[in-house]
Amino acid sequence: MTADKGAASTFESVEVNLKDRFIATVIAWVLPGAGHFYQGRHGKAILFMTCILGLFIFGMTTGGGKVVYASLNTEGRKLAMICQAGVGALVFPAWLQMVHVEILHKQEPLLQGFMAPPRNFNPSSRDELAEWHYDFHFKYEVGTLFTMIAGLLNILAVYDAAYGPVFVTPHSTKMEPSSDNDWLQEV
Amino acid sequence: MINSFLFANFLSLRLWYALPLVVAISLVYAATRHELMVPILQHAWRMAVGIVGFMSIVFVILFLLEWKFL
Numbered sequence: 001m002t003a004d005k006g007a008a009s010t011f012e013s014v015e016v017n018l019k020d021r022f023i024a025t026v027i028a029w030v031l032p033g034a035g036h037f038y039q040g041r042h043g044k045a046i047l048f049m050t051c052i053l054g055l056f057i058f059g060m061t062t063g064g065g066k067v068v069y070a071s072l073n074t075e076g077r078k079l080a081m082i083c084q085a086g087v088g089a090l091v092f093p094a095w096l097q098m099v100h101v102e103i104l105h106k107q108e109p110l111l112q113g114f115m116a117p118p119r120n121f122n123p124s125s126r127d128e129l130a131e132w133h134y135d136f137h138f139k140y141e142v143g144t145l146f147t148m149i150a151g152l153l154n155i156l157a158v159y160d161a162a163y164g165p166v167f168v169t170p171h172s173t174k175m176e177p178s179s180d181n182d183w184l185q186e187v
Numbered sequence: 188m189i190n191s192f193l194f195a196n197f198l199s200l201r202l203w204y205a206l207p208l209v210v211a212i213s214l215v216y217a218a219t220r221h222e223l224m225v226p227i228l229q230h231a232w233r234m235a236v237g238i239v240g241f242m243s244i245v246f247v248i249l250f251l252l253e254w255k256f257l
Binding site for chain 1: 221227
């Protein structure tokens with residue numbers, strides 16, 4: 001049976017050396033794309049790093065640097081941090097600030113307030129979080145969205161570093177795999 | 188002159204924030220499905236076209252609803 005040219009482009013036999021999966025997974029979570037650099041998959045590493053870090057940085061700048069923080073007090077923000085945590089080390093300052101301000105009850109945040117949680121939290125009046133929304137309008141939500149999606153995309157990248165790509169298989173009526181083709185091989 | 192909230196949103200550039208999202212999501216998702224760069228880019232292009240097409244259909248539906256009932 002003649003292989004369909006369009007389908008052939010989605011059916012590829014490649015050898016992927018995942019090396020130490022645990023190290024690759026951890027590194028991939030800590031810094032988007034780093035796990036793929038460790039595995040020697042430089043093209044995908046550059047792609048993941050550019051896309052995920054680009055989204056995160058764009059979101060941070062759009063939201064005035066206020067869209068990423070961790071807080072034990074703000075009810076509506078916990079979901080955002082769950083997604084943003086997928087980016088790894090980039091949100092470590094937020095966790096550090098939360099420990100410093102809300103657990104250790106220090107007056108002034110570290111790092112000149114970078115990724116610090118909003119203070120004077122008061123849902124019934126205008127607090128610092130309300131001021132951020134007022135200052136940046138819709139851009140605050142856009143920035144939050146971008147950083148959340150960056151975190152979720154890095155989860156996909158971490159999975160790719162741990163288990164390799166989930167290859168698209170050809171439709172059974174269009175093409176039959178050759179017996180000489182090598183599927184994903186682990187070294 | 189068309190008085191449309193949807194067109195105002197379109198022209199006010201708010202919808203353009205979706206463009207980097209579409210590009211990044213398409214590329215990352217395609218990269219999790221392939222290993223070689225050419226299939227990645229091909230899959231990403233098809234996915235981006237699909238996303239933009241779906242958004243366009245929804246845009247047209249919302250525009251017609253607004254034009255008809257408002």
